[in-house]
Amino acid sequence: MTVKALWATLWICFASAAGAQGFAGLGTDIDGFALPDPDTELTFPADHDAHPGFRIEWWYLTANLRGADGQDYGVQWTLFRSALSPGTDLPGDGDGWQTPQIWMGHAAVTSAGEHRFAQRLARGGIGQAGVTPDPFEAHIDDWVMRSTATQGDPLDALKLRARGQDFAYDLDLRAEGPLVLQGDRGYSVKSPTGEASHYYSQPFYQVSGTLTLPGGDVAVTGQAWLDREWSSQPLAQDQEGWDWLSLHFDDGAKLMGFGLRSSSGAHFTSATWISAAGEVTAYGDGALTLDPLETASVAGREVPVRWRVTLPDQGLRIDTAPLNPQAWMGTLFPYWEGPVRFDGSHSGQGYLEMTGYE
Amino acid sequence: MNRAAFQALWSHWRRHPVQLATLVLGLALATALWSGVQAINAEARNSYDRAAALMGQDSLDRLEAPGGVTPAQYVALRRAGWDVSPVVEGRLATGLGIVGVDPLTAPPQPALSALAGDTDALSGFLGTGFLLVAPETAAQVAQDGLPPFRISPDVPAGTALGDIGLALRLLGTDRLSHLLIAAEQPMGLPPLSDVTDLRRVTPEDTSSLAQLTDSFHLNLTAFGLLSFAVGLFIVQSAIGLAFEQRRGAFRTLRALGISLNRLMGLLALELGAIALIAGLAGIALGYGIAAALLPGVAGTLRGLYGAQVSGTLGFDPLWAASALGIALLGAAVAGAQALWRVAQMPLLAPAQPRAWAMASGRAIRVQAxxxxxxxxxxxxxxxxxxxxxxxxxxxxxxxxxxxxxxxxxxxxxxxxxxxxxxxxxxxxxxxxxxxxxxxxxxxxxxxxxxxxxxxxxxxxxxxxxxxxxxxLDQRLASELYVTARTEAEAAAVRDWLAPRSDAVLPIWSVAITLRGAPAQVYGVADHPTYRDNWPLLSADPAAWDRLATGDGVLVNEQMARRDGLDLGDTLTLAEGWAPPVVGIYSDYGNPQAQLIAGTGPLAARYPDQPRLRYAVRADPSRVPALIDDLRQRFDLPRDALRDQxxxxxxxxxxxxxxxxxxxxxxxxxxxxxxxxxxxxxxxxxxxxxxxxxxxxxxxxxxxxxxxxxxxxxxxxxxxxxxxxxxxxxxxxxxxxxxxxxxxxxxxxxxxxxxxxxxxxxxxxxxxxxxxxxxxxxxxxxxxxxxxxxxxxxxx
Structure with a gap:
């Protein structure tokens, strides 16, 4: 028994091969947590902060970068919050060590030849991990996502840092567009039976900074996408996992799309088309199609690493290809997360996340 | 032919069953005592290793400070990127050891296996909490006022493992005992010395408990060896007798054409068979002896060293094999001389009934x-x-x-x-x-x-x-000893006792690390109880006065001998406080370094330590009434009040x-x-x-x-x-x-x-x-x- 196995029990149910429980415990009962409400107006900067009344929440940033060495890189920085019980016990208040708020950080640097990742775990309540709204900072240990904005929204400019045993990065991000509300004004439906989350994004970051790798420092520039999402039960009981994409088109437009895989066979899809100016068109179930083209053997399982993505309403028909098919996050709950390029009716780059593959 | 010859040899034992029984019993006894002692030692060492391996404390470097580590120091290290994990250790008034860990950052450990596959269990462990204990601990320790127990056989006996938040609350402290440093650290970290004042300590090869108890086990081993040697005397005399009595038979067999080698082989085979049977009997007997003695040994180790050893004995096949090996070896040693004599025996020489035991005068001189x-x-x-x-x-x-x-x-x-x-x-x-x-x-x-x-x-x-x-008569000068559960209760008890007794003297201690080893500093009040009763082996004339002002400290004999301390040597007990040794006292039965300081000066340096224990001076005839009143008024548990x-x-x-x-x-x-x-x-x-x-x-x-x-x-x-x-x-x-x-x-x-x-x-x-x-x-x-x-x- 290791901490890892122990953690698996907490975050999970995901690992159950039966798959009936949904990914990462997201399909389990609510136990007194708050539920997403379609009438809630998201307000900023307040909603950048944590929502301890909800069971689970994340600050999720992915970046497609080009190094001074001519190589492509992908960077991930994620902070998850999971509450053992409903409560408001965030850093600063309450009971210190005995907080119900548990935090988990994932960071990764992906190149064509190497996928490096790290994980951190911490409890809230003692200052080791958490989010402060003003000035905005999300952190776990020495990993930080800190606002460097002097005016406007705190997320308009960020400093991003993380490190693992074989990598570190230090990036500066500057948003060149507005925050984008996903779904219906930030209320994102995840299943035909109405499970949902609160969800908004900042897809317009320009990035510059440094990757520190065993071979030395690499200066990088590129694009990044931040997702903010919180809920208490975003998956239906029969949903096994999801395939999720965030795409930067060469013409400046963006696409967020996902498909939730159901054990009954039917997939539930959702998409948001974001114009270069930040205008949003939301698409409900069925508008977007995701078809696997090719699988790769990753960490002992078959994972679809190339996809055909269509959104006829926007004339979109593209095929994606991973920078590194082995971008496996071998963390407590394992998943595939890595940078992709795509061609077809449109071209560009983005990130693919696939969960629930056993 | 082998068969017939073997039967001829074996017939001797059928005619002399008592001799056979002596041989088997002697060898079995020797094996039993030796292997029994080995089993006890192995079981005890196993317990120490489990205790040491809990939380990787046997292998990982740690960070520590006199008086403990603050949560702020821990968080500062984490926020600098260092992968460290907090541990708090302590003992409740009931004697139950408490170890608190943070499962989110802790190194892998078998002791937490009880939480495997059980989401509710982990939530409970992290939240309101329960304690993981070994089965025998659950059977022995009263549950009064403690969180619920859950069984985890990997937790050392006498210890309860809980979440760090729960453990800190139970121990009434906010200080962490130490931080474990993970073996693998992220790349590019700032040097530890830039981040923290805490001291990095590398664990010794063996656990301190194993070192402490080494001499005890050496003692047991010596006893076992002695018994084995004594048992071999028996075996040797029995084998010697049997060979002596069978000289005629050997001669006859040789005369019938059995070669010397074959005869030797048959005898060795016979001896081996007997040793095997005796060895098996010895294993059973040794296991019985070990199982019967183990509770006593556990009591000894607890009493002498505070070491917790499981009172139940496991059966280890390796141990059984080695016991069998020692039986065969013993038989070989005891039978070698007899076999040698058979080999040297001239084929047709007459029997010499007293040949085997007579020592010449020259041999006696050599022996002298x-x-x-x-x-x-x-x-x-x-x-x-x-x-x-x-x-x-x-x-x-x-x-x-x-x-x-x-x-x-x-x-x-x-x-x-x-x-x-x-x-x-x-x-x-x-x-x-x-x-x-x-x-x-x-x-x-x-x-x-x-x-x-x-x-x-x-x-x-x-x-x-x-x-x-x-x-004991000198040390236990006070008539009554009270342990409160909380600081508030302690204050109330103190106030209540003040007008009803002659004196209420706090007994409290701070665990520090002194010269690389753990030490306990006791604070004592300036009161005649100590001046009059505490025997000092050597002391400054004004020792007790200097103690009260903070300009002196007493050390126990163990520490003085170990560190070569003498009167006047200074010891750093806290930041900026290095009083000289003003006295050395005897402290029997305590394996650790212990010091005594004035309660005032000590409290000034360690203000956060809870003070829950008090010694009460009162007329002995009034003590039973005091106990009853205290118990009723404060609803104190049975263990909280002890009279002299x-x-x-x-x-x-x-x-x-x-x-x-x-x-x-x-x-x-x-x-x-x-x-x-x-x-x-x-x-x-x-x-x-x-x-x-x-x-x-x-x-x-x-x-x-x-x-x-x-x-x-x-x-x-x-x-x-x-x-x-x-x-x-x-x-x-x-x-x-x-x-x-x-x-x-x-x-x-x-x-x-x-x-x-x-x-x-x-x-x-x-x-x-x-x-x-x-x-x-x-x-x-x-x-x-x-x-x-x-x-x-x-x-």
């Missing part, structure tokens, strides 16, 4: 030189040896030297006795005793060792107990429990020695017919001869006892003045208990008489014709 040499080595080691190993080597040299000297001294005494003997019968008695000494010497050596060990260990334990009782008499009784009970094992092993060793006597005498009785028959033929009645035989055995046993007493006293002196100082850091005054020696003499006499009773009875009931045949066969 060896004995003198060993005793000289023992003396040198006792005076100049400076380590525990030297102490034990000294013990070994003393015991073996004395054993070797025994036949020499006995022969010399008997030679002197011969001049005093009056009358033909008396002279024959003494002369015959001299004649028998070489043959009996192995058995007598075994008896000497057993008796000397008895006297030595008895003297040591008696001295220890006597000193301990006197020390109860503490004394408890301490003595722990003490006596401590030496239960020693006593049991003493009795067993003496029993084995008695058995060795029996087998030797049995062997002799059939070989001694040529000595006895002429005396019978001269008209001495069998009854008189029997009495003479008994008298001679008694004489030899008593002489051995008389020699064992000084050897035992020397042994006790080495134990108290050399081994004890090296192992525990304190020296005990030696007290002698002559009454005990007399009892031991009686026991030795009884054992010898019992051992000789049967051979003598066989001699007496022997038909006259058989005695007459001696003359017919005489060469």
């Amino acid at each position: 030189m060896a004995a003198l040499g060993l005793l000289a080595v023992a003396a040198v080691l006792a005076i100049w040896g400076g380590s525990l190993l030297a102490g034990f080597a000294c013990l070994g040299a003393l015991l073996i030297g004395s054993a070797l000297a025994l036949p020499v001294v006995l022969l010399w005494l008997l030679r002197g006795g011969a001049r005093l003997a009056r009358g033909a019968m008396g002279e024959w008695l003494v002369a015959d005793a001299r004649q028998q000494v070489p043959a009996l010497s192995l058995a007598l050596m075994a008896l000497l060792l057993a008796l000397a060990a008895n006297v030595g260990v008895g003297t040591m334990v008696g001295s220890f107990r006597g000193t301990f009782v006197g020390w 008499a109860e503490v004394k009784a408890l301490s003595l009970r722990i003490f006596d429990q401590t030496f239960l094992v020693t006593g049991a092993l003493n009795v067993l060793t003496l029993g084995v020695a008695g058995f060795a006597m029996l087998t030797s005498l049995l062997t002799l009785s059939s070989l001694r017919l040529p000595q006895v028959a002429p005396v019978w033929a001269l008209g001495v009645t069998p009854g008189t001869i029997a009495l003479a035989e008994l008298a001679r055995t008694a004489l030899l046993a008593l002489l051995t006892w008389a020699l064992a007493v000084p050897v035992g006293l020397a042994l006790a002196w080495v134990l108290l003045a050399v081994v004890n100082v090296q192992a525990f850091g304190w020296r005990l005054p030696m007290m002698v208990f002559p009454g005990g020696w007399l009892w031991l003499g009686l026991w030795a006499l009884l054992a010898a008489l019992l051992a000789s009773a049967w051979p003598v009875w066989r001699l007496m009931s022997m038909p006259g014709g058989q005695l007459l045949r001696v003359f017919a066969n005489d060469r």
Whole structure:
């Protein structure tokens, strides 16, 4: 028994091969947590902060970068919050060590030849991990996502840092567009039976900074996408996992799309088309199609690493290809997360996340 | 042919079942005592390793500070990127050890396996909490006021493992004991010294508990080895007898064409088969002995070292295999001489019934030189040896030297006795005793060792107990001891007691790390209770005054000896506080460094330590009423109030429990020695017919001869006892003045208990008489014709 196995029990149910429980415990009962409400107006900067009344929440940033060495890189920085019980016990208040708020950080640097990742775990309540709204900072240990904005929204400019045993990065991000509300004004439906989350994004970051790798420092520039999402039960009981994409088109437009895989066979899809100016068109179930083209053997399982993505309403028909098919996050709950390029009716780059593959 | 030859050889055992039983029993006893002791040691070491391995404390570096680590220091390290994990350790007033860990950052550990596959369990562990305990802990420890227990067999006995938040609350502290540093760290971290003031400590190879208890286990091992050696005496005499009696059969078999090699092979096979059976019996017996003694050993270790050892014994196949191995090895060692003689035996030489045991005068001289040499080595080691190993080597040299000297001294005494003997019968008695000494010497050596060990260990334990009782009387000066559950309750109890007693003195302590080892600093109030009662081995005249002002500290003898401290040396107890040593006190039974400081100065440096224990001075006649009132008013649990008499009784009970094992092993060793006597005498009785028959033929009645035989055995046993007493006293002196100082850091005054020696003499006499009773009875009931045949066969 290791901490890892122990953690698996907490975050999970995901690992159950039966798959009936949904990914990462997201399909389990609510136990007194708050539920997403379609009438809630998201307000900023307040909603950048944590929502301890909800069971689970994340600050999720992915970046497609080009190094001074001519190589492509992908960077991930994620902070998850999971509450053992409903409560408001965030850093600063309450009971210190005995907080119900548990935090988990994932960071990764992906190149064509190497996928490096790290994980951190911490409890809230003692200052080791958490989010402060003003000035905005999300952190776990020495990993930080800190606002460097002097005016406007705190997320308009960020400093991003993380490190693992074989990598570190230090990036500066500057948003060149507005925050984008996903779904219906930030209320994102995840299943035909109405499970949902609160969800908004900042897809317009320009990035510059440094990757520190065993071979030395690499200066990088590129694009990044931040997702903010919180809920208490975003998956239906029969949903096994999801395939999720965030795409930067060469013409400046963006696409967020996902498909939730159901054990009954039917997939539930959702998409948001974001114009270069930040205008949003939301698409409900069925508008977007995701078809696997090719699988790769990753960490002992078959994972679809190339996809055909269509959104006829926007004339979109593209095929994606991973920078590194082995971008496996071998963390407590394992998943595939890595940078992709795509061609077809449109071209560009983005990130693919696939969960629930056993 | 092999089969027929083997049957011929084996028929001897069918005709002499007692001899076979002696052989098997001797070997089984030797194996049992040795392997039993090994099993106990292995079980105890296992417990230490489990305790040390809990939370990777045996392998990972740690960060620590005097007075503990603050949560802010922990978070600062995490926020600098260092992968460290907090641990808090402590003990509740009930004696239950508490270890708090953070499962989110902790290194992998088997102890948390109880949470596997159980989401609710982990939420509970992190949240309101439960404690993981070993099954035997759950059975022993009262649940009063504690969170629920859950069973995890991987948690050491006597310890409860909980989430760090829960553990801090239970222990009433906000300080972490230390931080474990993960072996693998993220790349590019700032140096540790830039991030924290905490001190990095690398764990020693073995756990401190294992080191502390090493001497105890060495003791047990020595006892086991002694028993094994004594058991081998039995085996050797039984094998020797059997081979001697079968010389005729060997000759016949050889004459029938069985080659020497084949005969040797068959004999070795026979011996191996017997050893295998005896070994199996020994394993069963050894397991039984270990299982019976283990609770006592666990009590000893708890009492002496605070070490928690599981009281139940596991069965380890490896242990069983090694026990079988030692049985075979023992049989080989004991049988080698006999086999050698068979190999050397000329094919047609006549039997020489007394060939195997007679020692020549030259051999005796060599033995005397060896004995003198060993005793000289023992003396040198006792005076100049400076380590525990030297102490034990000294013990070994003393015991073996004395054993070797025994036949020499006995022969010399008997030679002197011969001049005093009056009358033909008396002279024959003494002369015959001299004649028998070489043959009996192995058995007598075994008896000497057993008796000397008895006297030595008895003297040591008696001295220890006597000193301990006197020390308890001095140390436990207060009439009543109260332990509160919280600071608030402690304050209320103190206020309530103030007008109802003569004095309420706080007893509290701070765990610090001093010179690289854990130490406990006790705060004592400036009160005559301590000035008048606390015995100081050496002290500054104004020691107690300097203590009160913070300009001095007292250290226990253990620490003073270990660190070579003397009056005036300074010790850094906290940042900016380095008082000089103003006194050294005796602190029996405590393996750790301990210090005493004034309560005021100590509290100023460690303001956060909870103060929950108080010593109350009051008229002894009022104490029972005080206890009742306190219990009712504050609803204190049973353990929270202890009066002086109860503490004394408890301490003595722990003490006596401590030496239960020693006593049991003493009795067993003496029993084995008695058995060795029996087998030797049995062997002799059939070989001694040529000595006895002429005396019978001269008209001495069998009854008189029997009495003479008994008298001679008694004489030899008593002489051995008389020699064992000084050897035992020397042994006790080495134990108290050399081994004890090296192992525990304190020296005990030696007290002698002559009454005990007399009892031991009686026991030795009884054992010898019992051992000789049967051979003598066989001699007496022997038909006259058989005695007459001696003359017919005489060469």
